Amino acid sequence: MIKIYFRYFLLFFILFSSPVFSNINVINFENVSYLKLIQEDLDFIIKNQEAFNHWSETWTYDISREASLERLKRIQEISAKKAKNIDEWLLTGTISHYRYNLNDDDQFAVAESAFRKAIALDTSNYMSYWFLGNHYAHSAKPGEAMQNLLKAEQLNPNITQVAFWHDYTFASYLSSMFAHALKSLDIAVKLGTPSPLDKTIRNALKEKLKTPNADDELExxxxxxxxxxxxxxxxxxxxxxxxxxxxxxxxxxxxxxxxxxxxxxxxxxxxxxxxxxxxxxxxxxxxxxxxxxxxxxxxxxxxxxxxxxxxxxxxxxxxxxxxxxxxxxxxxxxxxxxxxxxxxxxxxxxPAYPGLLLENVKKLPSPTATEAPKELNIYRITSNLTxxxxxxxxxxxxxxxxxxxxxxxxxxxxxxxxxxxx
The missing domain is CATH 3.40.1000.10 (Mog1/PsbP, alpha/beta/alpha sandwich)
Structure with missing residues (x-):
C-alpha cells in the first residue's frame, strides 16, 4: 500500500488516476451461502467499487468514506466467520483489501490470509492466485504480484476475463516487465475491452524502450x-x-x-x-x-x-x-x-514481444530497519534497450x-x- 504517513513504503513513479481494478465482479455470488445477510451493503460496495479498489491520497467521491468503511466492516465480520468455499474466501479477501485501501492497515495481512485460504482449497484454481496478485500489486509488492499472476496464467493460459489482463498490465508495468505489459494490453484489446491505461502505458513504453542501432558500438x-x-x-x-x-x-x-x-x-x-x-x-x-x-x-x-x-x-x-x-x-x-x-x-x-522470455520477476528493495523514515522513497521505472x-x-x-x-x-x-x- 502506498501511504504518505508510512514513509518507508515506496512511491511508484507513475500513479494512475483512472481506477481499472474490478475483479470483485468475477466472484460467483451464487456460491456465497450468506449472500442475503450482506446483500444491501455488498450492492453498495459493488456499485461504488471505484472508491475502494485502489488507494488514493485524497477522498474525492460523493459517498461517505466513514460510512463506506462501516459497510465493509459489516460484510467482513459475517464473511470471515462463514466463509468455507473459494468464492467466499475471495470475497472475504477482497473486502479486507478494500479496507486496506481505506488506510485500515492491519487488513493487509488479513486479505493475504483469506486469499491463501482460497488457494489452499484448490491449488489449481487460477482465480485465487489472481486475487492475491492484485492485492500485492496495490501494496507496493509488484514482484510478489507478478509471481502470482504468472502462476494464474500458467494454470489457465486462455483466461478470457479481461479484468485479469488489466490487473496483469498494471503489475507487470510496475515490475518493469514491459514485454508482459505489452502482451497483456494486446490480449485485452482482442477480448474487446482495452485497458483504460492502454494509451498511457503504450506511450510510456515508447519512451522507455529504445531500439539500439546495430551499427553503433556499445559498451x-x-x-x-x-x-x-x-x-x-x-x-x-x-x-x-x-x-x-x-x-x-x-x-x-x-x-x-x-x-x-x-x-x-x-x-x-x-x-x-x-x-x-x-x-x-x-x-x-x-x-x-x-x-x-x-x-x-x-x-x-x-x-x-x-x-x-x-x-x-x-x-x-x-x-x-x-x-x-x-x-x-x-x-x-x-x-x-x-x-x-x-x-x-x-x-x-x-519475436512479437521482445524480452518476454528474458524478463524475470523482481522484488522491490526493502528499507533497512535503521533507515530513517523522513521522506518517501521514490521507485522509478527505468528505461531499457530492447x-x-x-x-x-x-x-x-x-x-x-x-x-x-x-x-x-x-x-x-x-x-x-x-x-x-x-
Whole structure:
C-alpha cells in the first residue's frame, strides 16, 4: 500500500488516476451461502467499487468514506466467520483489501490470509492466485504480484476475463516487465475491452524502450546485465535476445558490441582426466546482428570451413539450430587426446514481444530497519534497450578434448538447459 504517513513504503513513479481494478465482479455470488445477510451493503460496495479498489491520497467521491468503511466492516465480520468455499474466501479477501485501501492497515495481512485460504482449497484454481496478485500489486509488492499472476496464467493460459489482463498490465508495468505489459494490453484489446491505461502505458513504453542501432558500438555494461543468485551467475542481454546461467565457480567474460557482434567466453571448472590431471575447456558464444544479405550458413562457414571432417549432428535439435556439427581433430591438443568440438549455429527473427522470455520477476528493495523514515522513497521505472530489429545469429561452441569429452559435454548440456534464446 502506498501511504504518505508510512514513509518507508515506496512511491511508484507513475500513479494512475483512472481506477481499472474490478475483479470483485468475477466472484460467483451464487456460491456465497450468506449472500442475503450482506446483500444491501455488498450492492453498495459493488456499485461504488471505484472508491475502494485502489488507494488514493485524497477522498474525492460523493459517498461517505466513514460510512463506506462501516459497510465493509459489516460484510467482513459475517464473511470471515462463514466463509468455507473459494468464492467466499475471495470475497472475504477482497473486502479486507478494500479496507486496506481505506488506510485500515492491519487488513493487509488479513486479505493475504483469506486469499491463501482460497488457494489452499484448490491449488489449481487460477482465480485465487489472481486475487492475491492484485492485492500485492496495490501494496507496493509488484514482484510478489507478478509471481502470482504468472502462476494464474500458467494454470489457465486462455483466461478470457479481461479484468485479469488489466490487473496483469498494471503489475507487470510496475515490475518493469514491459514485454508482459505489452502482451497483456494486446490480449485485452482482442477480448474487446482495452485497458483504460492502454494509451498511457503504450506511450510510456515508447519512451522507455529504445531500439539500439546495430551499427553503433556499445559498451558491454550498456547491453549486458549480470546478477548473482546463490550459486549461479545469470547474464542477460535483451538487445541480443539471450539469457543464460552458469555456476558461480566458472570464469566468464563478455565483449562490448562492436562490428555488429558481441562475444561471450566461459571457462568452466577444470575436469580431471584418467591420469588425474586437471584440463581446461571453454564454451564460446558469438552473437551477430545480421545484415539483410548475411545468411546463417555463410556466417557459420567462416568458422567451420577449416574442418573438412566435420559431421552433422542432431544432438542439439531441441534448440532448432540451422546447422550443428561434431568435430574431431587429433592434430589439435594431441597430448590430451585431440580436440573434440561441438559447434552449432542458430538464427532468430525478432519475436512479437521482445524480452518476454528474458524478463524475470523482481522484488522491490526493502528499507533497512535503521533507515530513517523522513521522506518517501521514490521507485522509478527505468528505461531499457530492447532487442535489435534485425535477425540475430548465434554461434555456440564447446571447445574441449577427448580426454575429458564426456565430462565437459555433460557440463555443456547443463549450460544449454539454462540457455534462453528468443
Amino acid at each position: 558491454k555494461d550498456k547491453i549486458w546485465a549480470h546478477k548473482i543468485d546463490g550459486k549461479k551467475n545469470t547474464l542477460i542481454c535483451k538487445p541480443l535476445g539471450i539469457r543464460f546461467s552458469i555456476d558461480s565457480t566458472w570464469n566468464w567474460s563478455v565483449s562490448k558490441f562492436s562490428k555488429r557482434t558481441s562475444a561471450v567466453f566461459i571457462k568452466p571448472k577444470a575436469e580431471l582426466n584418467a591420469k588425474n590431471v586437471p584440463i581446461d575447456y571453454t564454451i564460446m558464444l558469438l552473437i551477430h546482428v545480421a545484415k539483410e544479405d548475411e545468411t546463417i550458413e555463410a556466417y557459420a562457414d567462416n568458422f567451420v570451413r577449416k574442418y573438412p571432417d566435420k559431421k552433422a549432428t542432431n544432438r542439439f535439435d531441441n534448440l532448432q539450430p540451422a546447422l550443428a556439427y561434431e568435430i574431431i581433430n587429433k592434430e589439435m591438443y594431441p597430448e590430451i587426446g585431440g580436440a573434440h568440438i561441438n559447434f552449432m549455429a542458430l538464427e532468430r527473427s525478432k 532487442r535489435f530489429d534485425e535477425k540475430i545469429q548465434y554461434i555456440l561452441v564447446l571447445d574441449t578434448c577427448e580426454d575429458i569429452y564426456e565430462k565437459s559435454l555433460k557440463a555443456f548440456d547443463e549450460f544449454l538447459e539454462n540457455l534462453v534464446i528468443e
